[in-house]
Amino acid sequence: MQRGAGQGDPPQFDEVFRARLADLFAWRRDVRRFKPDLVEPSIIEALVRTAARGPSVGNSQPWRFVSVETPSARNVVLANFQACNAAALACYEGERAARYANLKLSGLREAPVHLAVFCDHATDAGAGLGRKTMPEMLDYSVVAAVHTLWLAARAEGLGVGWVSILDPVEVCRALAVPPAWKLVAYLCVGRPLEEHLDPELERHDWQAHIAENDQLHHR
Amino acid sequence: MQRGAGQGDPPQFDEVFRARLADLFAWRRDVRRFKPDLVEPSIIEALVRTAARGPSVGNSQPWRFVSVETPSARNVVLANFQACNAAALACYEGERAARYANLKLSGLREAPVHLAVFCDHATDAGAGLGRKTMPEMLDYSVVAAVHTLWLAARAEGLGVGWVSILDPVEVCRALAVPPAWKLVAYLCVGRPLEEHLDPELERHDWQAHIAENDQLHHR
Numbered sequence: 001m002q003r004g005a006g007q008g009d010p011p012q013f014d015e016v017f018r019a020r021l022a023d024l025f026a027w028r029r030d031v032r033r034f035k036p037d038l039v040e041p042s043i044i045e046a047l048v049r050t051a052a053r054g055p056s057v058g059n060s061q062p063w064r065f066v067s068v069e070t071p072s073a074r075n076v077v078l079a080n081f082q083a084c085n086a087a088a089l090a091c092y093e094g095e096r097a098a099r100y101a102n103l104k105l106s107g108l109r110e111a112p113v114h115l116a117v118f119c120d121h122a123t124d125a126g127a128g129l130g131r132k133t134m135p136e137m138l139d140y141s142v143v144a145a146v147h148t149l150w151l152a153a154r155a156e157g158l159g160v161g162w163v164s165i166l167d168p169v170e171v172c173r174a175l176a177v178p179p180a181w182k183l184v185a186y187l188c189v190g191r192p193l194e195e196h197l198d199p200e201l202e203r204h205d206w207q208a209h210i211a212e213n214d215q216l217h218h219r
Numbered sequence: 220m221q222r223g224a225g226q227g228d229p230p231q232f233d234e235v236f237r238a239r240l241a242d243l244f245a246w247r248r249d250v251r252r253f254k255p256d257l258v259e260p261s262i263i264e265a266l267v268r269t270a271a272r273g274p275s276v277g278n279s280q281p282w283r284f285v286s287v288e289t290p291s292a293r294n295v296v297l298a299n300f301q302a303c304n305a306a307a308l309a310c311y312e313g314e315r316a317a318r319y320a321n322l323k324l325s326g327l328r329e330a331p332v333h334l335a336v337f338c339d340h341a342t343d344a345g346a347g348l349g350r351k352t353m354p355e356m357l358d359y360s361v362v363a364a365v366h367t368l369w370l371a372a373r374a375e376g377l378g379v380g381w382v383s384i385l386d387p388v389e390v391c392r393a394l395a396v397p398p399a400w401k402l403v404a405y406l407c408v409g410r411p412l413e414e415h416l417d418p419e420l421e422r423h424d425w426q427a428h429i430a431e432n433d434q435l436h437h438r
Contacts, residue, residue, distance in 0.1 A: 010414035011242040013374040021240070021374055023230040025272040025367060045435055052433040053244040055369070057383060059418050059426040066436040073438050088351050096346065105349075116438075126426050127315065130324075132307050134383040136358065140403070143362040148244060150274070151370075155232040155240050164276060164353040175438045184359070195229035199278050207278040207345050214271040216264055217285040219292050219335075219394045 024151055027197060031159030034110040034190035043156060044113055044189065051149035056141035058126025063145040064181055068114035076174040077166065077186065078108045084165045103204060106163045111188030116171060117146050122180030142184040149187075159192035243370055246416060250378030253329040253409035262375060263332055263408065270368035275360035277345025282364040283400055287333035295393040296385070296405065297327045303384045322423060325382045330407030335390060336365050341399030361403040368406075378411035 048065045056062060068074055085105060092100045108114070119142040131137050150160045168183035201207050267284045275281060287293055304324060311319045327333070338361040350356050369379045387402035420426050 008416065010416075011239070011246055013239065013243065013376070017236070017239050018371075018374050020230070020232065020236050021243070021371065022269065024232065024240070025269060025371070027230055028272075028274065030274055048435050049433045050241065050244060053247070054366070055247065055249055055381065059420040059428075061426075061429050061432045063432060064436065065434075066438055068438050070438065084352050088348075091347070091351065100348070103348075125429060126420075128310070129307075129319070129322075129420070129425065130383045132310070132384070133303050133386050137383045139355065140359075140362045143359045144366045147274070147363045147366045152237075152240065152244070155237050157232070162274065164349040164356045165351070167352050197227065197229075201278040201345075201348070206348065207280075209278075210280050210344060213280045213282060214268045215284075216267050217283065219285055219287050219289060 024154055027195065028150060028154050029159065029192070029196060029199065031161045031188070031192045032104045032107040032200065033193040034107045034112070034159065034188065035193050036110060036112065037191045038112050039158065039190060043158070044115070047149050047152050050152045051145040054141070054145040054148040056126070056144070057131055057137035058129030060123055060126030060138060060141060062120045062123050062125070062138050063142045064118040064120050064177070066116040066118065066175055066177065068116055068175065073174055074108070074114060077114070077171060080166050080170050080174070081106055081108055081163060084167055088165060099204070099206060103201070103206065105165055107161050107188040107190070108163065111161070111190045113189035115187040115189060116175055116183060117142060117185040117187065118177055118181035119184050120178070120181055122178070139182065139184055146185045146187065153189060157191065158189055161188040162186070163188060243373060246414065247369060247373050248378065248415060248418065250380045250407070250411045251323045251326040251419065252412040253326045253331070253378065253407065254412050255329060255331065256410045257331050258377065258409060262377070263334070266368050266371050269371045270364040273360070273364040273367040275345070275363070276350055276356035277348030279342055279345030279357060279360060281339045281342050281344070281357050282361045283337040283339050283396070285335040285337065285394055285396065287335055287394065292393055293327070293333060296333070296390060299385050299389050299393070300325055300327055300382060303386055307384060318423070318425060322425065324384055326380050326407040326409070327382065330380070330409045332408035334406040334408060335394055335402060336361060336404040336406065337396055337400035338403050339397070339400055341397070358401065358403055365404045365406070372408060376410065377408055380407040381405070382407060
């Protein structure tokens with residue numbers, strides 16, 4: 001096994017670690033119910049540094065993390081969510097609409113930390129490598145960073161909820177980010193009020209697990 | 220702390236686990252140099268089941284994993300990569316072109332396992348929840364599944380390389396997948412020939428780490 005000079009020995013992961021990692025994946029959850037407890041800024045800063053270890057196309061590192069803190073910015077995002085959620089509800093009928101209306105779909109009011117995560121489409125980093133035929137790889141790189149942060153947060157006992165019932169252009173405007181930044185994720189972060197092994201949308205009869213999607217196809 | 224009946228106690232993650240998880244993120248790597256050793260199909264099947272624990276918008280579970288096994292299918296993908304890579308090289312000039320030409324950008328010839336990962340845009344699962352204003356969330360859900368698989372594979376001592384220098388429509392045609400399946404990732408999987416703490420694109424002077432992207436912005 002070759003390795004670079006001065007990099008230390010590559011880690012060997014054992015059964016104990018793999019079992020705990022499986023627990024992490026299984027208990028991750030999309031969290032919408034938070035305790036009001038504040039989270040130390042240093043923890044969030046460390047999570048962002050960890051997220052930046054995620055893979056990125058051409059090593060382009062296109063993620064941009066914004067902590068949304070002012071009441072005025074948060075209120076704009078909350079109003080945006082409420083409008084989009086009302087519009088979404090209006091698309092359902094009967095029993096589906098009733099179930100949708102009963103779902104808690106964001107923790108925007110309660111979460112002590114709001115993180116908006118953007119993809120910088122103006123970056124020169126990576127010099128376009130790996131993006132010519134699949135330009136969406138730049139956005140995908142940001143998704144991997146978000147997922148890295150999510151897992152690291154859960155390992156710290158923090159819950160993360162990804163809110164996508166938002167008009168992304170309005171969020172960009174409200175946060176006055178550079179024009180080439182595209183909103184990829186809006187995250188609520190905080191101590192979870194509850195912990196569950198099953199997704200909230202399974203528990204509340206919105207969408208069951210689909211076992212056939214766990215299967216490998218062959219060609 | 221509330222929890223659902225019969226779910227077992229939520230796991231408590233400790234410092235030891237967090238340190239190992241940090242190692243996993245740090246040593247993950249995009250692998251393009253593989254040993255020829257075969258990988259047990261049961262390991263790949265387990266990795267796909269783990270990937271299906273990833274988050275998905277509306278619990279839509281839109282990932283579709285295809286193991287590409289026949290020489291004819293693999294040859295079409297390899298030829299596709301070679302054509303796209305030649306076209307990409309032609310876009311660079313001088314020193315950049317020389318550096319691009321020297322990079323090893325896929326392990327398609329050596330990797331014992333090829334996984335094509337698709338997003339099923341025809342799925343009804345999730346009933347559209349969370350996708351009305353950000354329809355890209357469906358593809359992002361597949362990216363999170365890919366990243367879950369990547370981390371789980373590394374914990375098993377397996378390397379994963381994501382090849383995006385491909386014409387995705389041609390890959391769909393070659394693998395004869397349903398028309399609503401969109402290619403999100405083409406992965407090479409196998410035992411890594413080398414292990415490194417630094418990304419190959421940093422080591423080979425393509426793109427350095429950008430420390431400012433690890434920083435949190437505030438609004």
